[in-house]
Amino acid sequence: MTDANDDGPLVVKVGGSAGIDLDAVCDDLAELWHAGTRVVLVHGGSAETNRVAEALGTPPRFVTSPSGFTSRHTDRATLEVFEMVYCGSVNKGLVERLQRRGVNALGMSGLDGRLWEGQRKASLRVVEDGRVRVLRDSWTGTVERVDAGLLEALLARGRMPVLTPPGCSVDGEAINVDGDRAAAATAAALGADTLLLLSNVPGLLAEFPDEGSLVRHVAAPELDAAMELAQGRMRIKLLGAREALAGGVRRVVLGDARGAGCVRRALAAQARASRVPA
């Protein structure tokens, strides 16, 4: 069940923040798909999770690791709201948008079939008020293995995989994994040519939030320095970019998902070069 197509697929990650135009993203992905590009879509759902969590009485809590990365604190109650929104609302909303456009999309989480497997980190070191604390009841982890064979089998059957956290711990627990880094691991496992990370900013901004300070390209050796520029979520995207490049992905594109033609524009803006356009 391997695919006859030698080119790796295109892996696209689209975030779940305000302003992101999922209809525009799906318009472009359908066009690429119908033209013969094999696409794997990975998505987030953070803003919607916050909204539903508030409504259900379990407001979100964000924590910062000692190395400066910010993430959602996923206790068990949060994990369950997270699954409702990511696997329910957002995943099925994207699959329906794609099906409406004639793309036979198939949504699943990284828990399903152990697609994204890794170790659970049940306790988490965080910095609060300048002090390091340990949080228990954490349902998080990092993707260490991707079942590329399952994705290839779905692509070979004409299905576009639409993937979302959570992943699956070695012991079979649902774990919140970072979507950008999971997309990077998926791109590496599939031998993707391009990983496209779409968000609600134009890309890496040297002086966030000034969109005029967009950094157009970053060569792979300069990624560590670029990570120093990045704020918040963008730092994790660059971490994902570095992991994808280390895993053999040829280029990583950071694109803007706001407005029509966003995928096409992001892919066209960059020459095919072995670097990280940002």
Added chain:
Amino acid sequence: MTDANDDGPLVVKVGGSAGIDLDAVCDDLAELWHAGTRVVLVHGGSAETNRVAEALGTPPRFVTSPSGFTSRHTDRATLEVFEMVYCGSVNKGLVERLQRRGVNALGMSGLDGRLWEGQRKASLRVVEDGRVRVLRDSWTGTVERVDAGLLEALLARGRMPVLTPPGCSVDGEAINVDGDRAAAATAAALGADTLLLLSNVPGLLAEFPDEGSLVRHVAAPELDAAMELAQGRMRIKLLGAREALAGGVRRVVLGDARGAGCVRRALAAQARASRVPA
């Protein structure tokens, strides 16, 4: 990618009503799976959907068709809550329970990959206060085609499919489909030997809710008469049973999902006969 095993798989539908013990169901399914039985699990999530819908300010509305079947009125807002609970909470909760028990479960909805395809009924005739009315904005339909090849491919890869509404309209819309009837269509498409419909009652009760009035067997020709006895959801289960038998499934078992050993007990209670034990 067809399976070498000549026996059809076991298709189990478990409802989402109060009292159903999903841990007990998963214990038994894991035991069957590890012993070599190929299992496809279909589930509901009605009680939890009501709870979340209330909390999110879109309380459920149930309607009765002119032929006497009761169902949820699924307008667009309801569909979206429905997807959160069925595809998010309940589906991932079951997949995680199975993964914890060493079963490589893979959850998907009938929308995914057009697994369960049928025509949408955008308007619905219902009886209210003795009068027939037409409701618009209905996102419902009936499963007409099941992609058995996709399920066989997943089984051949060692994955247990865990399936849930919604289904997919011919036009690619998400549609609420009845879980019992979708399970029946799935069992027929897979050439299943047995369809097991688990709920929170012992089976068909001649005098509902008196559990002493349990009807132990119904031969296929007597199903129409038995349907006259049935109340509420049980009528739809019997409709599903009739459809499964008409589709070639050898027996349909109505079982009680309350308590340990429920699947084993339901399957053991019935001799292998071409009838509907109830």
